[in-house]
Amino acid sequence: MVHFIQTLLSGLSLGSIYxxxxxxxTMVYGIAKMLNFAHGDVIMIGAYAGIVIVAQLGMPxxxxxxxxxxICALLGMLIEYLAYKPLxxxxxxxxxxxxxxxxxxxxxxxxxxxxxxxxxxPTLFEVPDFTVGGxxxxxxxxxxxxxxxxxxVVLTFFINKTKLGKAMRAVxxxxxxxxxxxxxxxxxxTLTFAxxxxxxxxxxxxxxxxxxxxKPTTGAMPGIKAFTAAVFGGIGSIPGAMLGxxxxxxxxxxxxTYISTLWADAIVFGVLVLVLVVKxxxxxxxxxxxxx
Amino acid sequence: xxKKFFALMMACVMAFTMTACGGGADTTGDTTSGDTQSGGQTxxxxxxxxxxxxxxxxxxxxxxxxKQGAEVAVAxxxxxxxxxxxxxxxxxxxxQGDPDSAVSAYGKLMDDGIHALLGCTLSGETANVVAAAAxxxxxxxxxxxxxxxxxxxxxxxxxxxxYDSYQGTAAAQYIVDNALATxxxxxxxxxxxxxxxxxxxxKAKCEESNIKIVETQTFTASTATDFxxxxxxxxxxxAKVVFTPIYAEEASTFLTQAKGKFASDVYFFGADxxxxxxxKVEQDPSIANNVLMLTPFxxxxxxxxxxxxxxxYQTAYGATPDxxxxxxxxxxxxxxxAIEKAGSTSGAAMAQAMTEITVEGITGSMTxxxxxxxxxxxxxxxxxxxxxxxxx
Numbered sequence: 170m171v172h173f174i175q176t177l178l179s180g181l182s183l184g185s186i187y188x189x190x191x192x193x194x195t196m197v198y199g200i201a202k203m204l205n206f207a208h209g210d211v212i213m214i215g216a217y218a219g220i221v222i223v224a225q226l227g228m229p230x231x232x233x234x235x236x237x238x239x240i241c242a243l244l245g246m247l248i249e250y251l252a253y254k255p256l257x258x259x260x261x262x263x264x265x266x267x268x269x270x271x272x273x274x275x276x277x278x279x280x281x282x283x284x285x286x287x288x289x290x291p292t293l294f295e296v297p298d299f300t301v302g303g304x305x306x307x308x309x310x311x312x313x314x315x316x317x318x319x320x321x322v323v324l325t326f327f328i329n330k331t332k333l334g335k336a337m338r339a340v341x342x343x344x345x346x347x348x349x350x351x352x353x354x355x356x357x358x359t360l361t362f363a364x365x366x367x368x369x370x371x372x373x374x375x376x377x378x379x380x381x382x383x384k385p386t387t388g389a390m391p392g393i394k395a396f397t398a399a400v401f402g403g404i405g406s407i408p409g410a411m412l413g414x415x416x417x418x419x420x421x422x423x424x425x426t427y428i429s430t431l432w433a434d435a436i437v438f439g440v441l442v443l444v445l446v447v448k449x450x451x452x453x454x455x456x457x458x459x460x461x
Numbered sequence: 462x463x464k465k466f467f468a469l470m471m472a473c474v475m476a477f478t479m480t481a482c483g484g485g486a487d488t489t490g491d492t493t494s495g496d497t498q499s500g501g502q503t504x505x506x507x508x509x510x511x512x513x514x515x516x517x518x519x520x521x522x523x524x525x526x527x528k529q530g531a532e533v534a535v536a537x538x539x540x541x542x543x544x545x546x547x548x549x550x551x552x553x554x555x556x557q558g559d560p561d562s563a564v565s566a567y568g569k570l571m572d573d574g575i576h577a578l579l580g581c582t583l584s585g586e587t588a589n590v591v592a593a594a595a596x597x598x599x600x601x602x603x604x605x606x607x608x609x610x611x612x613x614x615x616x617x618x619x620x621x622x623x624y625d626s627y628q629g630t631a632a633a634q635y636i637v638d639n640a641l642a643t644x645x646x647x648x649x650x651x652x653x654x655x656x657x658x659x660x661x662x663x664k665a666k667c668e669e670s671n672i673k674i675v676e677t678q679t680f681t682a683s684t685a686t687d688f689x690x691x692x693x694x695x696x697x698x699x700a701k702v703v704f705t706p707i708y709a710e711e712a713s714t715f716l717t718q719a720k721g722k723f724a725s726d727v728y729f730f731g732a733d734x735x736x737x738x739x740x741k742v743e744q745d746p747s748i749a750n751n752v753l754m755l756t757p758f759x760x761x762x763x764x765x766x767x768x769x770x771x772x773x774y775q776t777a778y779g780a781t782p783d784x785x786x787x788x789x790x791x792x793x794x795x796x797x798x799a800i801e802k803a804g805s806t807s808g809a810a811m812a813q814a815m816t817e818i819t820v821e822g823i824t825g826s827m828t829x830x831x832x833x834x835x836x837x838x839x840x841x842x843x844x845x846x847x848x849x850x851x852x853x
Contacts (some may be wrong), residue, residue: 179689425690
C-alpha cells in the first residue's frame, strides 16, 4: 500500500510536469496548426537560466522563477518571429522540419555555452518532506502538484473567460474569419507562443527541483513524452493535454514499479498507439468534419 | 480518412524524433589536439606515446585523469633520463567518449608518428581502436578499457585495469571476505556493456557464494533522469548493500534522488565506473556518502610509490588522483618496461615482452597473459562527506 501511494505521488508529479509541457504543444498546435518540436528545448534553456541566475549571479530564488519565465516567454516569441512566421503560408512539412532544426540549434547553443557536463539545478527553496500515515511524502512533489493545478486553473480561466483568450480560441477555429472580425491573428499566435513557453519555464523549474541535473539534451525526452501526452489527450485540446500528461506520468511510474523498468517506455508508447488506433483524435480530441 | 492519415503522420513523426534524439546525445565533434609536450613532431631521438580519451563531454573526468596521470609519469621518466636514453613525448587526443571519433584520433596519432598507444580510456573506444590497429605494428595498452572483449582481435593489445568479469567476481568476493552482507540489491544500466558485464559476473559469483540477491532494478540512458521507482524498490528490499556497477554521471543522479531515503548503514557498492563521483556532486558532497568503490588504487595508502605519485599529481593539478590517473601512470611505466625488455618499439616485439615482464606499480603487482589481461588485488574506498578513505 505504501508502495502504491508513493508510486501514485511520483506518477502525479511526473505527470504534472508532462502536462505543463504538453499544454505548450497543444496550444501552439491548436492555433498555429504546427508541431513545435523546439518546445522541449525551451525547457532546457529555462533550466540553464535558473542555474545562471541563482548559482552564478547569486540572485534570490524568486528572481530565478520570474526571470526564467520572462526569458522563456521572450525566447518563444523570438523563435516564432524568426523561424515560424516567415513560413506561415508554407506547407506543414517545412514548418515541422524547421521546428526540428530549431530544436537542434538550441541544444547545440547550450552545448557551446554550458558544455556537455551536467550541471546541478540550485535548491530554490527547502521543502521539507512529511509523513502521512507511514508514507514519506516528498515536499517537492506536493509543491509541483499544487502549483501545476493552480497554473492549469488560471490558464483555463484565461482561455475561456478573457477577451484575449477568446481571441485565441477564435483564431484557432478560423483564422480568416477572426481576422475579418478585427482580431490580430499574428498577435494571437505570438501570445500563444509566449504563454506556451512561459509554461515551459514552470516545467523547467519543477524539473530542476525534482531531477536536479541539467544537460543540453535534458529537454529532448520530456519534450517527446509531453508531445505524446498532448496527442494522447487530443492535440489542440487544453483539458486533453492535462489529462494526457497526468495519465502518461501515471502509466510510466506504475509500469516501472509493477511491471519492469525496462518495459516502461515501451508500454507508454504502446498505449499511445492503442489510443490512436481506437480514437484517432485522442481522448478528448474534437471530431472535426473537414470540408473537402 | 484525413484523421487516419493524421494519426499515421503523428506516429511517423514520433518515430523519427525518437531516433533523432537518441542520435543527438552522442555528438561527434572535432578532435582537439592537446599536445602536452612542446613540438608534437616525431624526432628520431624521442619515443612518442599517444593517449586517446574523452577530454570533453560527460565522461571527460575519466579521459582527463588518464591524460594527467600519464603526464606525471612522463615528466618523471624524462627527468630520470628517458627510456633507453630517449626522451618521451606524450600526444593526447580527444574522443569525447565516442568510439568512431577514437578511431579518427588513432589515425591522427599514427600520422604524428606514435610508437605506442596508451589508450583508449573507455571500453567502447578501446574495442574500435584495437580492431582498427590490428594490422599496425603498434602496441596498445589501455589503462582503463575494462570490457572483457575490448582487446579481442589484436594480439598486441593489453590492459592495466581489471577486466569486467573479474571486477564483478571480485566485488562479490569482497562482500564475502568482509562479511558486508548476506542479502544484496542491484541497480545496473541495461544498455551499457560495462554495467551488464559486471552485473552478470557479480550475479554468478553471488549464487556461488550464497549471497542472496533480493532486488534487481535497471535503467537505460533514456530513463536515467527519474530513479524514484528504483529507489523505492531498493529501499523496500531492506538490503544493506546495493551493488551499483554504473558510471559516475548516472550514479550522481541516482544518489541525489536517493539521499535521505536509505538507512544510514546501507552501502552503495560499485567499481571503477564510480570513480570521479565526488566531482559530479560538488554542490553537496554528502550525496556520495556510503559509496564504496572497488579499486586497485587508494590515494591514501601508505605505499611510498603511491605517496610520491599523489604528491606530484596534487602539485600539478590540485586534485587527488583517481584510479584512472593511477592506471595511466602505471601504464607509462609498463610501456617503458616493455620497450626496454624488447629493445625496440615494434608492437610485436613489445607484445612478446609483455608476457615476460612483471611491473610493480602503484595499482599493484602486474604480470600479463597473452590475451592481454592482468589480475591484481582489489581493495575498496569508502566515501563520506567528500573524503574517500581505504575501507576495512
